[in-house]
Amino acid sequence: MTNTDLLKQLKEAKSLFDQTDDREIRELASEEIVRLKRELDESEEENQRNAILEIRAGSGGDEAELFAAELLRMYSQYAEKSGWKIEVVEESRSSLGGVKSIVALVRGQNAYSKLRFEGGVHRVQRVPKTEKSGRIHTSAASVAVLPEAREVDVHLNQADLRIDVYHSSGAGGQSVNTTDSAVRITHIPTGIVIACQDERSQLKNKEKALAVLRSKLWEAKRAEQEQVTGDSRRAMIKTGDRSDKIRTYNFPQSRVTDHRINKSWHNIDQIMDGAIERMVESLQEANLQLE
Numbered sequence: 001m002t003n004t005d006l007l008k009q010l011k012e013a014k015s016l017f018d019q020t021d022d023r024e025i026r027e028l029a030s031e032e033i034v035r036l037k038r039e040l041d042e043s044e045e046e047n048q049r050n051a052i053l054e055i056r057a058g059s060g061g062d063e064a065e066l067f068a069a070e071l072l073r074m075y076s077q078y079a080e081k082s083g084w085k086i087e088v089v090e091e092s093r094s095s096l097g098g099v100k101s102i103v104a105l106v107r108g109q110n111a112y113s114k115l116r117f118e119g120g121v122h123r124v125q126r127v128p129k130t131e132k133s134g135r136i137h138t139s140a141a142s143v144a145v146l147p148e149a150r151e152v153d154v155h156l157n158q159a160d161l162r163i164d165v166y167h168s169s170g171a172g173g174q175s176v177n178t179t180d181s182a183v184r185i186t187h188i189p190t191g192i193v194i195a196c197q198d199e200r201s202q203l204k205n206k207e208k209a210l211a212v213l214r215s216k217l218w219e220a221k222r223a224e225q226e227q228v229t230g231d232s233r234r235a236m237i238k239t240g241d242r243s244d245k246i247r248t249y250n251f252p253q254s255r256v257t258d259h260r261i262n263k264s265w266h267n268i269d270q271i272m273d274g275a276i277e278r279m280v281e282s283l284q285e286a287n288l289q290l291e
Contacts, residue, residue: 010036050148051112052215053086056101058121060139065098067124067249068141070272072099075106075115077274084108088198089208103194103212105148112147117260117283119145120246127252136252140245148211149218156214162186163206168197185209192216261286 013036017029055071057064079086085107092100106115123140131137165180182197183205194213196205248257249268256271256279257264263282265271271279 006036006040010040048110049112050108051106051115052103052144052146052148052212053106053115053118054101054103054144054146055099056142057099058140058142060124060137062094062096062098062130063124063128063137064139064141065094065100066096066128067122067139068099068102069093069097071122071141071143072102072104074272074274074276075118078276079106079108079111079274081274081277082108082111082114084111087208089196089212090194091198105208105211112145114280115145116147117145117280117287118143118246122247122249123245124249125251126249146215146219149214151214154214154218154221156187156210156217160188162188165202168200181205183209185213187213187217190217190220258283 010033013029013032017026017033020026020029053075055068055075057068060067076086087105087107089103089105091102091104094100106112121140121142123138125136125138127134128137162185164184164186166182166184167180168182181200181202182195183202184193184195185206186193192213194209194216196209196212199205199208246258246260248259249272250257251268253266254268255264255266256268258279261282265278267275
């Protein structure tokens with residue numbers, strides 16, 4: 001349920017409370033007012049949270065992996081301009097310097113609020129550097145963005161966790177650490193596996209892995225609740241489904257198009273350097289109109 005829906009219902013509940021003398025109705029309205037205020041507070045608090053950012057190369061082989069690396073750089077540059085900090089949790093790089101997959105924590109004010117509409121399939125159209133005939137190729141990478149969950153949001157039963165420690169490894173598998181600092185956490189009931197080896201401290205790696213695990217479990221729980229209650233709004237701008245193509249980066253025409261709002265920008269070089277604020281604002285404005 002959106003903030004606009006909650007505010008509308010809160011206004012109606014307050015009006016009902018003020019206009020009736022019936023004791024039972026006033027008690028019901030009072031309970032509804034308390035509930036709606038709590039949900040509003042939770043919604044506002046969620047938007048101010050840190051974000052979990054996940055990027056995975058899709059179809060397109062090496063070119064998709066190189067594009068995924070460019071998306072990571074784009075978000076990293078945007079994070080730096082926003083005063084945020086990106087902490088890598090888990091990554092898999094290709095031999096050409098591309099990104100097969102990466103999971104990162106984005107720490108900073110309103111990180112989730114700004115990035116939450118980036119979830120979906122990002123498609124790139126261009127001539128790869130390895131293409132000798134000059135043909136334009138189409139490749140893709142998927143992005144997922146989740147709000148960082150906290151311990152109060154998700155209770156983790158230690159009996160449900162299998163925690164393995166091992167030596168961190170770099171490109172090619174060589175050991176980069178003489179201690180067992182890398183951590184792999186398996187949530188046995190769901191089979192979700194989170195690994196982290198970015199820090200030299202085993203404790204810090206464990207904390208990062210747990211943060212991502214909580215967020216994934218929290219998101220799964222909320223999605224299940226929305227499906228049961230029917231509260232999920234599949235408005236185009238709201239979707240974070242990876243199967244949805246949300247944006248195309250057309251390099252020959254220096255154009256980036258967001259298909260959800262049918263809007264294009266013609267400064268692709270600046271966008272890939274992290275200048276995505278105009279896109280972020282347009283998506284937020286479109287979302288408010290939908291609400």
